[in-house]
Amino acid sequence: MTQVLIVEDEPDIRRFLRLTLAQDGWTVAEAGSVSLALAEAAERRPGLVILDLGLPDADGSEFIRAFRTWSDAPILVLSARSQEADKVDALEAGADDYLVKPFGVAELLARVHALSRRRLPRDMPEQALIRFGETEIDLARRQVSRAGSPVKLTPIEFNLLVYLASHPDRVLTQRQILRAVWGEGHAGDSHYLRIYIGRLRQKLEADRTRPRHLLTETGVGYRMVL
Amino acid sequence: MTSNLPAACTRPACSYAAAVLACLVTVGLAWPLADWIDPANLVMLFLLTVFLVALRLGSRPALLAAVLNVLLFDFFFVPPRLTLAVDDVQYLITFFVMLAVAIVTGQLTARMSQQAREAVLRERQAHALYEMARDLAGTFSVKQLAELTRSFLRQTAGIESHLWLPDSRGRLRAEGQSPDGDVKLATRAYERGEPVERLGPTGAGPGTAFLPMTASGRSFGVLQIDADVETLRRERPLLTAVASLAGIAAGRLHYAEVAQATQVGMESERLRNTVLASLSHDLRTPLTALVGLADTLALAQPPLPPPHGETAQALRNQAAGLAKMVNNLLDLARLAAGGGMAPRKEWQALDEVVACAIEQLGTALDAHAVEIDLPEDLPLLEFDAVLLERVLANLLDNAAKHAVPGSAIWVAARCLDDRVEVTVSNEGPGFPAGLDLTMPFARGGLRAGYGLGLAISRAIVEAHGGRLQLENPPEGGARVRFDLPLGKPPVLEEEAA
Numbered sequence: 001m002t003q004v005l006i007v008e009d010e011p012d013i014r015r016f017l018r019l020t021l022a023q024d025g026w027t028v029a030e031a032g033s034v035s036l037a038l039a040e041a042a043e044r045r046p047g048l049v050i051l052d053l054g055l056p057d058a059d060g061s062e063f064i065r066a067f068r069t070w071s072d073a074p075i076l077v078l079s080a081r082s083q084e085a086d087k088v089d090a091l092e093a094g095a096d097d098y099l100v101k102p103f104g105v106a107e108l109l110a111r112v113h114a115l116s117r118r119r120l121p122r123d124m125p126e127q128a129l130i131r132f133g134e135t136e137i138d139l140a141r142r143q144v145s146r147a148g149s150p151v152k153l154t155p156i157e158f159n160l161l162v163y164l165a166s167h168p169d170r171v172l173t174q175r176q177i178l179r180a181v182w183g184e185g186h187a188g189d190s191h192y193l194r195i196y197i198g199r200l201r202q203k204l205e206a207d208r209t210r211p212r213h214l215l216t217e218t219g220v221g222y223r224m225v226l
Numbered sequence: 227m228t229s230n231l232p233a234a235c236t237r238p239a240c241s242y243a244a245a246v247l248a249c250l251v252t253v254g255l256a257w258p259l260a261d262w263i264d265p266a267n268l269v270m271l272f273l274l275t276v277f278l279v280a281l282r283l284g285s286r287p288a289l290l291a292a293v294l295n296v297l298l299f300d301f302f303f304v305p306p307r308l309t310l311a312v313d314d315v316q317y318l319i320t321f322f323v324m325l326a327v328a329i330v331t332g333q334l335t336a337r338m339s340q341q342a343r344e345a346v347l348r349e350r351q352a353h354a355l356y357e358m359a360r361d362l363a364g365t366f367s368v369k370q371l372a373e374l375t376r377s378f379l380r381q382t383a384g385i386e387s388h389l390w391l392p393d394s395r396g397r398l399r400a401e402g403q404s405p406d407g408d409v410k411l412a413t414r415a416y417e418r419g420e421p422v423e424r425l426g427p428t429g430a431g432p433g434t435a436f437l438p439m440t441a442s443g444r445s446f447g448v449l450q451i452d453a454d455v456e457t458l459r460r461e462r463p464l465l466t467a468v469a470s471l472a473g474i475a476a477g478r479l480h481y482a483e484v485a486q487a488t489q490v491g492m493e494s495e496r497l498r499n500t501v502l503a504s505l506s507h508d509l510r511t512p513l514t515a516l517v518g519l520a521d522t523l524a525l526a527q528p529p530l531p532p533p534h535g536e537t538a539q540a541l542r543n544q545a546a547g548l549a550k551m552v553n554n555l556l557d558l559a560r561l562a563a564g565g566g567m568a569p570r571k572e573w574q575a576l577d578e579v580v581a582c583a584i585e586q587l588g589t590a591l592d593a594h595a596v597e598i599d600l601p602e603d604l605p606l607l608e609f610d611a612v613l614l615e616r617v618l619a620n621l622l623d624n625a626a627k628h629a630v631p632g633s634a635i636w637v638a639a640r641c642l643d644d645r646v647e648v649t650v651s652n653e654g655p656g657f658p659a660g661l662d663l664t665m666p667f668a669r670g671g672l673r674a675g676y677g678l679g680l681a682i683s684r685a686i687v688e689a690h691g692g693r694l695q696l697e698n699p700p701e702g703g704a705r706v707r708f709d710l711p712l713g714k715p716p717v718l719e720e721e722a723a
Contacts, residue, residue: 016518102514102549105521191573209577209598216578219612
């Protein structure tokens with residue numbers, strides 16, 4: 001899990017990533033294009049990929065789709081602000097998180113650490129209990145409690161919470177969540193999501209206006225931090 | 227013979243005279259024959275004359291010829307000749323049959339020939355209309371269209387006309403030489419899509435008709451016809467046809483213009499986006515390297531000796547500041563380019579955007595407590611979350627920069643009638659007098675940085691149909707107040723709990 005693949009065409013950005021990650025204890029492999037990246041990935045089997053979306057030979061999302069056919073390793077996407085559509089594409093192709101350029105060492109390491117400590121397997125956790133903050137989700141009995149006292153959730157609220165909590169530290173797009181919780185027919189009903197997230201925050205966050213666990217990724221989707 | 231009569235003889239008096247002449251010529255021709263031919267056969271000659279008169283001169287001259295011929299026949303050829311007296315009573319039957327046949331054939335012939343003439347005229351008009359339609363299809367300007375229509379009416383029907391066409395603001399203007407027409411009547415015809423007429427007090431003499439040029443259910447202009455009232459009545463079908471042909475052509479020109487404007491707009495928008503995207507990429511790439519590398523230097527292990535460490539830290543801060551400024555400049559370029567952009571509106575929760583804006587600012591807000599006062603039952607609002615997050619981040623950033631250190635910053639929202647009002651306020655010196663938001667590069671106070679962020683925020687709020695105002699409340703500090711329209715959020719199907 002200590003092998004990282006950096007896919008970025010700009011040598012100076014690659015240099016900064018290499019310095020930072022090497023100091024953090026990673027073995028770094030680098031590629032400047034999608035085709036080179038796929039070759040490197042096949043050879044080195046990285047435990048983490050950091051991927052720029054604008055590459056000279058193809059779109060970064062193509063790398064994600066190809067890589068995802070054989071690897072579950074987390075992918076962190078680097079993108080410019082105001083490219084929400086590109087981020088959503090990359091996330092729906094299988095990326096886990098994104099970082100907006102420009103970013104500093106601290107932001108980069110925070111994302112990298114969150115992704116690398118992510119529990120495996122990728123989706124549903126094995127354990128029957130998920131805890132975050134004062135909240136505890138009992139998956140077997142479909143019960144939620146906060147600071148020891150039970151919290152009443154509707155079936156959809158519960159399903160939404162479990163879906164988010166079982167994909168921690170990962171950005172889920174609105175469409176991914178709507179499909180998983182409400183079904184294919186509601187993939188465009190983002191207002192459902194807004195209202196239900198609001199209700200969950202009301203019930204589970206200490207301050208609904210400053211959430212610590214159910215985080216919004218503006219224009220993209222949501223991220224659950226346990 | 228009579229068939230050689232000039233066809234131009236159209237005035238009534240002239241055609242009666244010609245009919246009389248024809249009858250006299252018949253007498254002249256029959257006179258030398260009278261000795262050898264039986265009078266009953268001479269009748270045929272007279273009937274032929276009536277027939278020819280009817281064919282050439284119409285029904286009334288034919289009637290005159292019929293009566294006159296009976297009298298002339300009686301006078302010159304029925305014994306005793308050269309008197310109207312009749313020896314043989316049998317001739318009365320001849321007269322009666324002659325008169326009846328002459329009248330009937332005369333009337334029938336006249337009507338048929340009249341119909342034939344009209345058919346030819348209609349045929350000619352239809353052909354001319356067809357040619358006009360063909361010519362109109364080739365026009366590429368309203369000026370040309372007006373010229374074609376006018377010359378067509380002048381040549382085909384000898385009618386003077388003018389065109390009224392709407393200008394860019396939808397007001398009618400006379401095309402070409404200004405007619406002494408009435409813009410009020412023309413406008414009435416244009417707006418109602420119905421013909422309007424102005425006649426003299428007697429209902430005869432010169433008049434003016436305003437015919438709307440309609441096509442696919444709307445008017446594209448008005449055709450003004452100046453002619454005498456009878457012509458207006460008689461030529462109405464032709465005029466209506468011309469007006470609608472001109473309408474179709476004007477409609478085609480109008481829609482072609484609209485389509486072209488749209489096309490140009492789309493092209494320039496695509497170009498603008500491409501330029502901005504590549505500019506954004508080209509500016510951000512070196513900045514990302516700069517921020518990252520300066521950061522690695524500042525955090526290097528083992529740490530750099532103090533003076534170098536401080537230099538690295540300063541480099542990092544400057545690079546981060548530059549990155550923020552570039553973001554703002556690109557936003558402004560995107561907002562200002564080509565008259566603004568359309569926000570990608572969705573139904574959003576305001577509290578989410580406030581939280582994200584605070585999150586985005588990170589350490590910039592460390593010196594201040596942000597107090598959020600949002601009603602719990604605030605409905606969803608329709609806005610572009612990415613843009614509104616930028617508004618709030620800019621306003622909070624400004625508020626923090628200009629506040630007394632350690633003081634609080636407030637974000638509050640409340641519902642008014644049909645709007646939600648959001649305020650961001652701080653404790654500090656307030657806005658400097660004369661801060662002009664319309665000048666994006668205006669700077670407020672001694673410390674830099676108001677102008678651009680406020681200008682961007684204002685542009686975004688206005689693109690959402692709201693207003694952004696600055697104020698210095700009496701209790702001190704600075705306050706930015708903006709509002710967003712309260713819409714009708716989509717209904718949520720509640721689950722059976």
